[in-house]
Amino acid sequence: MSSSPSPSPPSIRLGTGDLAKYPFLNEAGEYLRQSGFGWDELGRPDMKEIVWRAAERIRAGAAGSVYDKLDRYEAEIITFLVTLIMVKAVGIEPVLKKYALAEARRAEKFLTEDLKRHNDAQKRALLAKIFYELFGLAIEVTGDGRLFKVKVTDYLARSSHFHEQEWKMINRLVDGGYVYLDPDETVRLVRSELAVLISSRVHAMSLPPTSSLPVAIQEQVDALRTELAPRYEYRTVAAKDYPPCVKHALEVMGRGENLPHSARVMLATYMLAVGKSTDEIVEVFRSAPDFNERITRYQVEHLSGAKGSRTRYSVPSCDKLRTENLCFATAECAGIINPVQFGRRFRKKEP
Numbered sequence: 166m167s168s169s170p171s172p173s174p175p176s177i178r179l180g181t182g183d184l185a186k187y188p189f190l191n192e193a194g195e196y197l198r199q200s201g202f203g204w205d206e207l208g209r210p211d212m213k214e215i216v217w218r219a220a221e222r223i224r225a226g227a228a229g230s231v232y233d234k235l236d237r238y239e240a241e242i243i244t245f246l247v248t249l250i251m252v253k254a255v256g257i258e259p260v261l262k263k264y265a266l267a268e269a270r271r272a273e274k275f276l277t278e279d280l281k282r283h284n285d286a287q288k289r290a291l292l293a294k295i296f297y298e299l300f301g302l303a304i305e306v307t308g309d310g311r312l313f314k315v316k317v318t319d320y321l322a323r324s325s326h327f328h329e330q331e332w333k334m335i336n337r338l339v340d341g342g343y344v345y346l347d348p349d350e351t352v353r354l355v356r357s358e359l360a361v362l363i364s365s366r367v368h369a370m371s372l373p374p375t376s377s378l379p380v381a382i383q384e385q386v387d388a389l390r391t392e393l394a395p396r397y398e399y400r401t402v403a404a405k406d407y408p409p410c411v412k413h414a415l416e417v418m419g420r421g422e423n424l425p426h427s428a429r430v431m432l433a434t435y436m437l438a439v440g441k442s443t444d445e446i447v448e449v450f451r452s453a454p455d456f457n458e459r460i461t462r463y464q465v466e467h468l469s470g471a472k473g474s475r476t477r478y479s480v481p482s483c484d485k486l487r488t489e490n491l492c493f494a495t496a497e498c499a500g501i502i503n504p505v506q507f508g509r510r511f512r513k514k515e516p
């Protein structure tokens with residue numbers, strides 16, 4: 166994704182506070198190994214609180230919130246490990262995606278705070294290490310330490326899918342082959358990569374058979390599955406009679422992946438056009454990794470004309486959806502110019 170990075174930052178020693186903030190670093194696993202912590206410890210009676218914390222961390226992620234505890238460093242490092250085991254054992258992909266995004270946001274908050282500590286050389290070295298080792302992105306501090314610079318090639322590789330004007334090269338401070346960024350912008354560049362990194366760690370984990378999981382973990386896994394699975398069953402069942410473009414969007418959402426803004430507008434306006442209520446449409450979006458019920462409800466109400474401009478938005482035409490790469494036409498789409506027409510001709514022919 167990026168060009169070859171600049172020389173790696175010097176090796177530095179991480180404290181438990183750093184590992185609690187950034188438990189996805191290899192050093193966190195090494196720390197647990199050196200502390201003698203192994204699989205057998207997970208079944209100890211005193212681990213119940215950790216297992217409970219891990220379940221709360223997954224629940225928060227599935228609800229689109231960020232788990233923000235950082236009160237006991239070692240407990241947080243172990244909690245993160247248990248959380249990965251549990252989210253893998255729960256086995257619901259959209260839950261994993263949402264959890265991974267929530268972990269990325271948690272780390273993003275700490276990264277941004279730490280980047281703003283521009284007088285702390287040790288902290289800056291840690292951050293340079295994180296950016297370099299996890300994302301292959303060399304960041305350098307400039308001037309008074311308030312700005313960071315990254316190579317233009319690295320910047321472009323990551324910012325090309327950001328649509329806001331501020332990310333266009335023409336609006337950036339560029340000098341000597343580098344783009345200059347403030348701490349928030351620097352972290353924003355790697356946000357999605359961090360979520361992908363956490364999901365791929367979970368995918369790569371191998372767990373023992375379910376029957377070998379410690380009882381406390383298995384109980385929480387069963388409770389989470391019972392609680393969360395019904396939220397995601399609706400989408401796969403409901404998708405079957407929709408036009409291919411809508412069906413595709415629902416399938417992407419069902420996998421817990423992010424949909425582009427234009428696809429969300431298409432999905433919401435289509436659902437409104439076929440008579441779904443705001444509540445039902447909000448439910449459709451629940452498996453989006455960045456789901457926020459309040460914002461989603463407002464946006465659906467805005468599209469329906471109940472809020473904002475009071476204009477009811479139409480479903481985009483097939484032509485428009487084609488230009489946005491959102492059309493997945495099949496033979497049944499022949500002759501229609503808007504997704505709301507899908508299936509109507511066929512229904513009229515029925516006796």
Ligand code: SF4
Pocket residue numbers: 408409410411482483484486487491492493494495498501502503504507
């Ligand atoms: S032709 Fe129209 S209804 Fe069919 S997939 Fe494309 S956009 Fe959707």
